[in-house]
Amino acid sequence: MVEKVRKLPKTFQYFKDEDAFAGGVAFCAGCPLELTLRVLSKVMGRQTVIVGTPSCSAPVLYGQNVGAWHKLPYYSCLMTGVASSATGLTRYYKKAGQDVNVVCFTGDGCAADIGFQTLSGAAERNENFIYVCYENEGYMNTGIQRSSTTPIGATTSTTPVGVAGRGKNTQAKNLPLIMAMHNIPYTATATLSHMDDLAKKMQKAMEKKKEGLVYLHIFCPCPVGWGIESDMSIQVCREAVKTNYFPLWEAENGKFKLTQTVSSPDPITKYTKMFKKFNHLTEKELAVIQAEVDHNFAFLKHLTEFGAHGQPAESPENNA
Amino acid sequence: MKEIRFHGRGGQGAVLAARMLAISLVAEGKCVASFPMYGFERRGAPVVAFTRFDDKQIMEKTQIYNPDCLVVIDPGLLKLPTLFTGLNPNGTLILNSSKVFDKQPNENLKLAGVVNATQIAVEEVGRDVPNTCLLGAFAAVTGWVGLQSVMASVGEYFGGEILRKNLRCVERGYNEVKVIKWQ
Amino acid sequence: MKAKKGELKVITGNSAAAYGAMLCRPDVVASYPITPQTEVVEQLSKFHADGVLEAEMIEVEGENSAMNAVAAATLAGGRAFTATSSWGLVYMYDAVLQAAGFRAPVVMANVNRETPGILAVSSGQQDMIQTRDAGWIQVIVENSQEILDTIIMAFRLAEDYDIQLPVMVNYDGFYISYLAEGVRIPAKDDVDQFLAVLKTQPKRTIMDPTHPIGAGSHGLMTEFMELRYKHCAALDRAKKKFDEIDKDYGDFFGRSYGGQIEEYRTEDADFVILTSGSAVGTSRTVVDAKRAEGVKVGLIKLRMFRPFPQEKLIKAIKGKKAVGVIDRSVNFGWNSGPIYTELRALYPEIGPMPILSFIDGLASIDITKPHIERVIDDVANAAKGKPYQAVTWIPLEERE
Amino acid sequence: MAIKKFSSKYEAAWSDANQQLLCLDTGTWRTKRPVVNVEKCTYCGLCAIYCPPQCMKIMPDHFEPDLNFCKGCGVCAKECLRGAITMMPEGDFDNEGKKG
Structure with a gap:
């Protein structure tokens, strides 16, 4: 009997290297963070130094002083010092003439909150490294507290629902847009459901980091923190894109572009009903979220109408 | 060891004058120690700077309480009630002023050199930076440092046209200072 | 072989720190300005602009980033320098602790300035005291020349294979940071030669991208204790190493400072006073004056504060009749001077004797000659067996 | 007392x-x-691409979970467009991995 030999799908072509992580590592079952890290190591290869911090990724990235969970060089930081430590590493490698992908890998809690100053500083200095933020909309590692990227209405352990509380009562910080406004060479959003898009952006990051800071914002829902069945995490990523809740875009030298267009977006309720953190919301409250999603998307659309830095707007009359 | 205290205002170059004097003394083989004392660095606020020199290394790191010489860069500072406090007997004063004393301002003050450094600076440099002129006057009155050394030290901080103008100030200070002696 | 004499320049303590760093050819410099340290950053930037300093200059957005950047650079294999003061040191505190735990051989100039709660843009060693238990090597120096020389020595110490620890070189803000003195600036090739011994040592562990190895991993239970033990052992080795480096420096450049401590006229002294930083110089002149009056007083200059030079101090103080310590900071809770508190821990070894604490010089208050005379008089009386006051806040007390 | 050998x-x-x-x-x-x-497997690779621990082994004509590491999250089964993967209770299998 002749064995069927089939051609691997195209996505596998992005995986240039083998997985640098041990087969079994301490991430929750179904966690997209684990997938993000493994894909990152496959796409970026071994000339990569990961810089990280206490977070869900820490138990795996840090290793112990008798061994490591992965075969990548890793630099462990405090929450405040990720982008600045990466700066120190990058500058030394530059001085020593070594070409290295220095990749910061943190959650939104570090990137948007406690580590934001150093990230912003590194962006302004246009340091030659890649900052990957895995966005799970809160402090998942310490037990699901709110962060500044937690969406309005979401319940967390510090924004609980009660007689007076209705979940988080302020809007999320739009970190990828804020980073793009630093005029860095490359900013992009990505998520796991759109793997080719994600892998392409990781590849591009390695090129663009030669020009300066690259910021990748990867949507990574937390099965435990958001109340998602462990097999549903990729579905949630997909629905976030389909509702325009998490549009996939990139900004290259100031030129904004949607990398995934959604012809007829799903209503936000299709997304919010997928997990527990929005369960308590009334129709009125959900309408607020819908309005916010629409506004953010329209805003982004406007940005895509402008040319790159140093170029005139493509169609200025559209801006009216 | 000689101890010199500079009184000026932020922006008038008291600190720089103290530093330049130190440089010129080092050029003559002396050991020096010079430092300013101020809190916030603000234009117009009173500033004190200290310069010590000796043939051997200077150990003291304190402020100067018993100066051998006072250099007063702003005539308005003459009104400071503590200006002469602690002045050594046989004390010296180098003053930027358009007026010469009619009486001895302090019993310990035995030698004063008065020069209208502001006017000279305005004439030569075009603005009120009297410090280099007073260093010329200092060299003439005290004899503790040579004119050439002072001029060389000014060259450490300025170059080109502005150096030339400041060197004119030093020279005019040296030549135009009025010396008053008391018994 | 001897080094060339070096150029004599009148420069401030801050400039001396910048010169010291520049001469050691750091790969990375990251620093954030703060009074009274600002001039260090400016001078280094000037060196860089003039092409004299071929380092990666990182214009960080705060001190925390400065420390993180330099610590990371050293662990990547580089030589790195930073400088700070006061609240800047506080703002980088987490990174300061981390640098020590990482055994990152950073050299930092810390320009001593007051810190806690009461605003004071003025001199005081409280900032250094607050990082006492950070696991760093802390050295206190006295004048501009010593700043420059000690920073060069600090790189030799920090990067030594047996040490691998960050070194903080402390000098008093205002009194020394702005003090212009004639300073001998060694030739760069001589400094290269002095530091060349580091190249003959085994290679320390670094973040090399071609080797999968991670910095700052978990130390679990006894593994954690093992690393702490190694850290303490390295600190212990640093004492002797510092003495050796100081001697080497003296042999080569012609200037040395006694290593961990410097003893001044202690040999035949009945009693001694102990102090650090800018107060040492003034104390020397007062000791000389008192000696001329027949008072047998000696002076100990504490150069190394961490690790604490117990052995040297025991040897210097044992057999004396009393010792007085002048601190430019306070030990909250003990309500005395912190160096005094440290010295009291040596009580059984130095033998029973009065130990007096003097607090002076906070917030740029001048530690004057009369203040030091008073200290010597008080310790002299205590040495004679008269009753004494344990802690004296000199400027607050009228002398009886 | 002496320090034990360092680990x-x-x-x-x-x-x-x-x-x-x-x-x-x-x-x-x-x-x-x-x-x-x-x-049922069409070799589309989605199971392997989305498997969070990336433990789908590439076989010549299908993908096979590495059961040493598979945490049983079920993403592969959920993402498979053909329904070629079924999540079965562990209790149904004996120690050798055979269905009992």
Whole structure:
């Protein structure tokens, strides 16, 4: 009997290297963070130094002083010092003439909150490294507290629902847009459901980091923190894109572009009903979220109408 | 060891004058120690700077309480009630002023050199930076440092046209200072 | 072989720190300005602009980033320098602790300035005291020349294979940071030669991208204790190493400072006073004056504060009749001077004797000659067996 | 008393995969295991692409979970467009992995 030999799908072509992580590592079952890290190591290869911090990724990235969970060089930081430590590493490698992908890998809690100053500083200095933020909309590692990227209405352990509380009562910080406004060479959003898009952006990051800071914002829902069945995490990523809740875009030298267009977006309720953190919301409250999603998307659309830095707007009359 | 205290205002170059004097003394083989004392660095606020020199290394790191010489860069500072406090007997004063004393301002003050450094600076440099002129006057009155050394030290901080103008100030200070002696 | 004499320049303590760093050819410099340290950053930037300093200059957005950047650079294999003061040191505190735990051989100039709660843009060693238990090597120096020389020595110490620890070189803000003195600036090739011994040592562990190895991993239970033990052992080795480096420096450049401590006229002294930083110089002149009056007083200059030079101090103080310590900071809770508190821990070894604490010089208050005379008089009386006051806040007390 | 031999050759907390590549027995975490129906597999690769621990082994004509590491999250089964993967309770299998 002749064995069927089939051609691997195209996505596998992005995986240039083998997985640098041990087969079994301490991430929750179904966690997209684990997938993000493994894909990152496959796409970026071994000339990569990961810089990280206490977070869900820490138990795996840090290793112990008798061994490591992965075969990548890793630099462990405090929450405040990720982008600045990466700066120190990058500058030394530059001085020593070594070409290295220095990749910061943190959650939104570090990137948007406690580590934001150093990230912003590194962006302004246009340091030659890649900052990957895995966005799970809160402090998942310490037990699901709110962060500044937690969406309005979401319940967390510090924004609980009660007689007076209705979940988080302020809007999320739009970190990828804020980073793009630093005029860095490359900013992009990505998520796991759109793997080719994600892998392409990781590849591009390695090129663009030669020009300066690259910021990748990867949507990574937390099965435990958001109340998602462990097999549903990729579905949630997909629905976030389909509702325009998490549009996939990139900004290259100031030129904004949607990398995934959604012809007829799903209503936000299709997304919010997928997990527990929005369960308590009334129709009125959900309408607020819908309005916010629409506004953010329209805003982004406007940005895509402008040319790159140093170029005139493509169609200025559209801006009216 | 000689101890010199500079009184000026932020922006008038008291600190720089103290530093330049130190440089010129080092050029003559002396050991020096010079430092300013101020809190916030603000234009117009009173500033004190200290310069010590000796043939051997200077150990003291304190402020100067018993100066051998006072250099007063702003005539308005003459009104400071503590200006002469602690002045050594046989004390010296180098003053930027358009007026010469009619009486001895302090019993310990035995030698004063008065020069209208502001006017000279305005004439030569075009603005009120009297410090280099007073260093010329200092060299003439005290004899503790040579004119050439002072001029060389000014060259450490300025170059080109502005150096030339400041060197004119030093020279005019040296030549135009009025010396008053008391018994 | 001897080094060339070096150029004599009148420069401030801050400039001396910048010169010291520049001469050691750091790969990375990251620093954030703060009074009274600002001039260090400016001078280094000037060196860089003039092409004299071929380092990666990182214009960080705060001190925390400065420390993180330099610590990371050293662990990547580089030589790195930073400088700070006061609240800047506080703002980088987490990174300061981390640098020590990482055994990152950073050299930092810390320009001593007051810190806690009461605003004071003025001199005081409280900032250094607050990082006492950070696991760093802390050295206190006295004048501009010593700043420059000690920073060069600090790189030799920090990067030594047996040490691998960050070194903080402390000098008093205002009194020394702005003090212009004639300073001998060694030739760069001589400094290269002095530091060349580091190249003959085994290679320390670094973040090399071609080797999968991670910095700052978990130390679990006894593994954690093992690393702490190694850290303490390295600190212990640093004492002797510092003495050796100081001697080497003296042999080569012609200037040395006694290593961990410097003893001044202690040999035949009945009693001694102990102090650090800018107060040492003034104390020397007062000791000389008192000696001329027949008072047998000696002076100990504490150069190394961490690790604490117990052995040297025991040897210097044992057999004396009393010792007085002048601190430019306070030990909250003990309500005395912190160096005094440290010295009291040596009580059984130095033998029973009065130990007096003097607090002076906070917030740029001048530690004057009369203040030091008073200290010597008080310790002299205590040495004679008269009753004494344990802690004296000199400027607050009228002398009886 | 003497210090015992140190466990790490390093002076500080360095983790070295050459010294030891740490690995958890995450296969024991499972309550359900993915079972692949090879007949239904179209080799689209989605199961392997989305598998969070990336433990889908590439076989010549299908993909097969590495049960040493598979945590049983079920993403592969959920993402498979053909329904070629079924999550089956672990209790149904004996120690050798055969269905009892």
